Every structure is written in C-alpha cells, then in structure tokens.
Amino acid sequence: MSINKNNKKDSILKNRAIKVIPGGMYGHQNSSNLPDGYPQFMESGKGCKIWDVDGNEYIDLMCSYGPIILGHCHHKVEEAAVRQQNLGDCQNGPSKHMVELAEKLENIVKHCNWVIFAKNGTDSTTICLMIARAASKNDKVLVAKGAYHGSNTWCTPIKTGTTLEERKNIVEFIFNDLDSVDEAIHKSNNQIAAILVSPFRHDSGFDQELVDPIFAKGLRERCDAIGAALILDDVRCGFRLNYGSSWEPLGVLPDLSAWSKAIANGYPIAVVTGKEYLRKHASEIYVTGSFWFSAVAMAAACATLEALYQENSISKMEKAGRLLRDGLSQQAENYGIKIKQTGPVQMPYLSFENDSDYHKINLFCTEAIKRGAFLHPKHNWFVSSSHTESDINDVLRITEYSFQRIYENFR
Numbered sequence: 001m002s003i004n005k006n007n008k009k010d011s012i013l014k015n016r017a018i019k020v021i022p023g024g025m026y027g028h029q030n031s032s033n034l035p036d037g038y039p040q041f042m043e044s045g046k047g048c049k050i051w052d053v054d055g056n057e058y059i060d061l062m063c064s065y066g067p068i069i070l071g072h073c074h075h076k077v078e079e080a081a082v083r084q085q086n087l088g089d090c091q092n093g094p095s096k097h098m099v100e101l102a103e104k105l106e107n108i109v110k111h112c113n114w115v116i117f118a119k120n121g122t123d124s125t126t127i128c129l130m131i132a133r134a135a136s137k138n139d140k141v142l143v144a145k146g147a148y149h150g151s152n153t154w155c156t157p158i159k160t161g162t163t164l165e166e167r168k169n170i171v172e173f174i175f176n177d178l179d180s181v182d183e184a185i186h187k188s189n190n191q192i193a194a195i196l197v198s199p200f201r202h203d204s205g206f207d208q209e210l211v212d213p214i215f216a217k218g219l220r221e222r223c224d225a226i227g228a229a230l231i232l233d234d235v236r237c238g239f240r241l242n243y244g245s246s247w248e249p250l251g252v253l254p255d256l257s258a259w260s261k262a263i264a265n266g267y268p269i270a271v272v273t274g275k276e277y278l279r280k281h282a283s284e285i286y287v288t289g290s291f292w293f294s295a296v297a298m299a300a301a302c303a304t305l306e307a308l309y310q311e312n313s314i315s316k317m318e319k320a321g322r323l324l325r326d327g328l329s330q331q332a333e334n335y336g337i338k339i340k341q342t343g344p345v346q347m348p349y350l351s352f353e354n355d356s357d358y359h360k361i362n363l364f365c366t367e368a369i370k371r372g373a374f375l376h377p378k379h380n381w382f383v384s385s386s387h388t389e390s391d392i393n394d395v396l397r398i399t400e401y402s403f404q405r406i407y408e409n410f411r
C-alpha cells in the first residue's frame with residue numbers, strides 16, 4: 001500500500017487561493033477545517049476512485065458530500081449530459097427534459113403531484129418554506145435544534161452577517177422528541193406554516209440518530225391537526241435510503257420535500273416536490289434563477305433516476321455499507337477499541353468512545369487519507385453504488401492501519 005506524500009501542486013494552489021479567495025476557501029469543503037493531510041484541490045474522479053491535483057489516488061467515501069450516488073462519471077449520465085451539452089445548456093427556455101424529469105419524479109415519489117426545479121439544496125428548503133407560508137398565511141417554522149437546512153440567512157449555522165429578524169420565525173424542537181414539538185407548537189401561538197425535518201438526525205460532529213417511526217407519524221398528525229405543512233428535507237438522504245421519499249417505508253408522506261445532492265449524480269439541480277393542495281400556492285410565489293432551467297443537469301437527472309432503478313443501486317449501497325460497517329466493527333473489536341457506528345449503513349458515521357475533542361477520529365482519518373481512503377472525521381460518509389466488495393476490502397485494509405495507530409496512541 002503506497003503512502004500519498006506529494007502535495008506540491010495543492011500547496012501552490014492554496015497559496016494562490018489565499019490571495020484571491022476570502023480565507024483561501026469557504027464552506028463545507030474547506031480542507032483547513034480537516035486534519036493535516038487532506039488535499040484542497042481535486043483533479044478527477046471515475047467510479048469510486050478520485051485523484052487530487054498531485055495525482056494521489058483515493059477511494060472516495062465522501063462522494064462530493066453526497067451528490068455522487070452512481071459513482072463519478074457514470075457512463076449513462078455522462079452520455080445524456082454530453083448529448084444535451086452539444087445541443088445547448090443555458091437557453092431562453094428549458095429543454096424537454098424539464099417536463100420529462102418532472103413526470104419521472106411524479107411517478108416515483110408518492111406525495112409528488114408537481115415539481116419546481118432550482119439549483120441548490122438551500123433553494124429548495126427556502127422555496128418549501130415560502131409555499132407553506134403562502135398556503136397557511138402563517139410565518140412560523142418548526143425545525144430540529146442543530147439540524148442543517150442550508151446556508152441562507154434564515155438557516156446558516158454561523159450567524160455572522162445575518163439579522164435576528166431573519167430567524168425570528170424559526171422555533172426549535174428536539175429530533176425524536178414529540179413533547180418538545182408540542183412545546184414548540186404551544187410557543188408559536190397557532191401561527192405555524194410548517195414543520196421542517198430531515199429523514200434522520202444527521203448533524204455533523206455528533207452520532208447520528210435514526211428516526212423513530214412514532215415521531216415521524218406524530219409530526220404528520222400534528223401538521224394535520226394545526227393546518228401546517230410537513231416538509232421533509234431530503235437534500236442529503238434523497239434516493240440513498242429509498243427510491244422515493246425517505247419516509248415512504250414508514251408510511252409517512254410529507255406535504256413538501258426538498259431535494260438536491262444525488263438527483264443528477266453530481267450535476268447541479270435542486271427539486272421541490274409537493275402535494276396537489278399546494279399546487280396553487282406553489283404557482284403564487286416568485287422564485288427563479290439564471291441557471292435554474294439549464295438543460296444539461298435535467299438530462300443528467302433523468303439518466304440518474306433511470307440508472308438508479310435499473311442498477312438496483314440502493315441495495316448495492318446497502319450491501320457495500322454493511323460490509324464496511326461489519327469490517328470496522330471487527331477491526332475495532334480485535335484492537336479492543338470502543339467505537340460507535342450510527343446512521344444508515346449507506347451514510348455511515350464513525351465515532352470513538354471518550355473522544356469529545358475528536359483527537360481519535362482525527363488521527364483515524366489522517367492515517368486513512370495518507371493511505372488512500374477519503375473519509376471525514378465529523379461529517380457522515382457516503383457510499384455510492386460503484387463501491388464494490390473489493391473496494392470496501394481495500395478501504396478496510398487501510399482502516400486496519402488507522403486502528404493500529406489509535407491503539408498505539410491512546411492506550
């Protein structure tokens with residue numbers, strides 16, 4: 001197993017970036033928030049392999065933080081995108097793919113009677129709130145404490161540059177705790193437009209928490225009782241957990257859903273899906289963007305949805321995720337190291353006992369990145385359907401070293 005050492009081009013780019021990009025980099029992909037050894041700049045990707053600008057190769061378990069679901073450069077998605085790129089992308093109107101994609105989603109997603117397209121997850125969560133407010137004529141929105149719903153001024157986790165005004169209609173509850181939801185409803189004086197919630201608790205830096213079906217059903221009942229919309233933020237989980245809305249297996253359908261990341265296997269698109277009774281209100285709000293109607297991402301999304309179905313991708317991700325989880329458990333046990341693995345297997349999260357300062361997980365990931373496994377110490381990982389048994393075994397060969405180092409350093 002070779003050790004990735006060369007980072008010359010990455011260092012040069014980082015030094016140039018610091019002069020022309022505030023802080024050198026911003027947002028969730030900022031490598032300066034990661035332990036040493038992570039590259040900032042990437043060159044290419046194919047299947048589950050990625051290469052940084054210095055040519056170091058990694059097995060990718062972050063999948064671009066979610067968008068890559070079939071593997072990088074999936075041939076059917078690329079064919080569809082290139083075909084459309086050669087015809088035109090950003091034009092005076094959308095292509096036929098807009099209607100085809102909306103029809104596909106209407107067929108696949110149970111609660112979906114109509115679709116609005118945008119570009120980013122934040123667009124779609126924000127549009128959901130606007131539609132819920134237009135319908136209910138209420139302002140308040142209930143959200144789970146600590147949940148991430150995007151980087152708009154009403155929801156960005158770092159409040160610098162935002163006003164109190166922009167948050168005054170957000171009321172918090174605790175995920176999986178219906179009493180706290182009732183308290184939040186009580187506090188909001190019957191002025192609730194929506195309850196916004198993610199399919200499971202996937203806050204970064206914390207062990208993940210699957211949804212209690214009683215909680216999901218309880219939210220549905222409460223929304224019905226108070227005339228508020230139930231909005232599912234499926235931006236991160238959409239099409240990784242279920243071929244349809246993520247709470248369909250629980251029998252809970254939202255009124256509105258926000259989607260983005262995996263819909264087009266890396267091409268930029270966001271989606272809002274909604275129930276019939278909200279169609280009128282969805283047409284009353286004004287939302288748009290210069291690039292929202294671009295044809296390439298819509299063609300790529302049609303091809304992605306087809307490939308996900310044809311290739312039985314969700315069970316492939318589950319199988320690979322299960323293999324990884326079992327392998328990590330076995331390794332930890334062999335070293336007598338206490339770990340927790342939380343979240344669905346296809347969106348794994350690993351933490352160590354007595355590691356509130358993240359020293360152990362940082363060392364674990366540093367050793368992994370050196371040897372060619374791209375993991376993240378504080379964010380859930382993502383498995384794609386291109387990860388084969390042999391790829392996961394390669395990752396496990398690498399994590400064996402990571403566990404060894406934890407064993408040596410924290411005895």
Ligand code: PMP
Pocket residue numbers: 119120121122123125148149150151198233234235236260261
């Ligand atoms: N909601 C959730 C659950 C997300 O994970 C994200 C992105 N990480 C967003 C919303 C915002 O999406 P975007 O970054 O595309 O605006």
